[in-house]
Amino acid sequence: DTGVSQNPRHKITKRGQNVTFRCDPISEHNRLYWYRQTLGQGPEFLTYFQNEAQLEKSRLLSDRFSAERPKGSFSTLEIQRTEQGDSAMYLCASSSGQSADTQYFGPGTRLTVL
């Protein structure tokens, strides 16, 4: 299967700890997106990369959140000093330059902050 993969699938952490998630996009896709989804809601946009450049970032994104895509391939999303309100599903999606509108999503990382 050559779809979008995310690791870990589940993460339980204590409030105040830092966590990092990884996303591996479809290999030929140069665009990568991060979303957050809470129960009963649709995904909420967090940030977007084209190759290694971070081109868009949600104004709702706290300074505790940072994302990188160092070589234009995989990406990491780090949350520092986690809070209970950070508990959510974190989704990654990718798309190609030729079909940029079709975003393919990974299975997500479910974060629980105790």
Next chain:
Amino acid sequence: EDQVTQSPEALRLQEGESSSLNCSYTVSGLRGLFWYRQDPGKGPEFLFTLYSAGEEKEKERLKATLTKKESFLHITAPKPEDSATYLCAVGYSSASKIIFGSGTRLSIRP
């Protein structure tokens, strides 16, 4: 304010009972409207992209249509395996992000 509203929030149908899901939107500079299916605990699965009013797309028992203010996802003779949350999203002409609605939870009883 740009927003996407889906209705109903939940819909229960008998197997074979056709119906429609609604997605209304207000966004400046629509780039495209997208439909996704999401099963519990999984990421959204892409279904359709619609770009202009009057456009229609079909896939198996699903057909999506678009007007200037809303989109419909018609489901014909649904089966239990069609049970899922259906998400609508819109893209801006000026940005790469897309905005999702809250979804419609569809349940098909055998």
